[in-house]
Amino acid sequence: MTQDPNESVEAFRARARDWLAATLPRRLDRVAADTVEDDSHEWERARELQKTLYEGGFAGICFPTEYGGLGLGEEYQKAFTEESEGYELPLLLNVPSFAICAATLLETGSEEQKRERIGAAIRGEEIMCQLLSEPSGGSDLAGLITRAEPDGDGWVLNGAKTWSTSAYAADWGLCLARTDWDAPKHQGLTMFLVPLDAPGLTMNRVRMVNGSREFCEEFFDDVRLPHSSVVGEVGDGWTVASRQLFHERSAVGGGSPYISGRRSVRTRSYPAPDQVARAVGADDDPFVRELLGEYLALTTVHQQTVERVSGAITAGTLPPSASSMLRLLHAEVGHLSADLGLRIAGSAVATGDGGTPGTEGWAGIGYLMRQGGSLGGGSTEIARNIISERMLGMPREHAPDRGVPFREVRRGN
Known part of the structure; x- marks a missing residue:
């Protein structure tokens, strides 16, 4: 449906209240099935609910209309979230798909990426995840060693990622890789949009101490990507990653405008x-x-x-x-x-x-x-x-690898 640009917040709230009562079931207080080996039904349900939101005109409230959203301000999203308390919503899609990945593409992606990926997410057709952390990287994200090398009109991706939230349920991943080993570590990176069913990509789920298998690890063996998969500019991946980390901090802290519903992350309650x-x-x-x-x-x-x-x-x-x-x-x-x-x-x-x-x-x-x-x-x-x-303007910590070509930076032992 077409959003009335002159609709007030209170009118939007009243319309949302009536639609929620007539359309969505009440949420049941139950334990999230983190320890269930096959939780695909939960993700399918989330996609169905997202499609219902879209058909009802309440999906992507703060995303621009040209990418499938409503183009409204945060006050409209806040009103909908307040009215939706107690109803079953596609909360699994909030983080990282909407609050982090779609928000990052909105700022840094190409028009094609924004129209296709953000639009598909808002319609409930696709889910996105992050492919950032690496087994040897710890908190030093810019020190990653997963590499992407140019090959013809595309790229070949090799390496490994880990701690990827809900990657097993996603269709696409935002993957940061090194494309220039002669540049300092923050300057030789490029962000890619990777289809998670790509040949050469192997994914395993990681079992946590509480039995959860929410996180995944991925291995890339000569995964071929077209040039259109680059997000932002080649060699400017840290700019994209910085915005991505900003949205992640906002989502974790509870400040994202792209989240519908009170619970923003998929964890046990x-x-x-x-x-x-x-x-x-x-x-x-x-x-x-x-x-x-x-x-x-x-x-x-x-x-x-x-x-x-x-x-x-x-x-x-x-x-x-x-x-x-x-x-x-x-x-x-x-x-x-x-x-x-x-x-x-x-x-x-x-x-x-x-x-x-x-x-x-x-x-x-x-x-x-x-x-x-x-x-x-x-x-x-x-x-x-x-x-x-x-x-606070305090001095930066000393970093011995600052400004040093990455191939000269000592790693491991």
């Missing part, structure tokens, strides 16, 4: 401390209530900081690097939630029922995954460096 307190019957304990007060205060600060910083970045009064504050605060909230859940549950964390959200044992599983909040969207150490150097 580990119990908040107040849920644990009720599960163990300690919600009236004065000491526990003091701990809960600490948690609620931090979550309130987080929510208000997201709104303030996101608005300031959009208005241009804060630089994009300010998104690192959201990413860092998101990790702090997650750490405190896991720590307090463990303290409140006590010994029940090892003996309680671990199969239902809100029960004692589930808090223990959540604690095992505590450090995940320090890594997703870039490590908290990197976030602190960005804040100190780019926002």
Whole structure:
């Protein structure tokens, strides 16, 4: 349907409210099937729901109309998200497909890439993922060694990636590769759009400590790509990756305008401390209530900081690097939630029922995954460096490989 450009936010909200009530089922409170070997049904359901949103005129609210969106401001997306609370939505598609990959293509992709890939994602036909981290790279993304070499009118890709969120369910991946070994490490990179069914690409799912197989590793053996797969300019991949990391930090921190629904990332819904307190019957304990007060205060600060910083970045009064504050605060909230859940549950964390959200044992599983909040969207150490150097003007850390041709940089032992 065609969006009325003069429709007010409140009229849009009312229309969304009526459409949601008449169209979408209520969301069931259940555990995400992370440990199920075959969760393809969840992804197929997400695609169906996205198609329903598109047909109803509520998909891609903040994406431009020429790429399949509605071309509306963040206030419209916020209104829809508020009204959609409690309804079943394609939350699996939020991160990384919309909030990171589509947002990055919107800023750096060619017209063909934007029309085809963003449009297909909004229609529920395709899913995108990131192919960034490497087995030997750690947090030094620019030190990657996956290489793409020119061959005729295209490229040949070789190397490996890992920790690729939901890549097994995706159709396309944004892959950063080295194309110039004589340039310094940040200057010899190029971003590619890679079809994940390409010959020569092998993918394995990685099992986590909590049983999740959300992450993948990929191996590229002479994967051939056309020149049209280049995102941005050859040799300017770090510019694309920088915008990609900005959107990732915004998505992890809760500040992306391209997300529909309250839950933006595909993780198990580990119990908040107040849920644990009720599960163990300690919600009236004065000491526990003091701990809960600490948690609620931090979550309130987080929510208000997201709104303030996101608005300031959009208005241009804060630089994009300010998104690192959201990413860092998101990790702090997650750490405190896991720590307090463990303290409140006590010994029940090892003996309680671990199969239902809100029960004692589930808090223990959540604690095992505590450090995940320090890594997703870039490590908290990197976030602190960005804040100190780019926002506070503190001196940059010494980097012995800065300005050195990458083939001369020492790697490994």
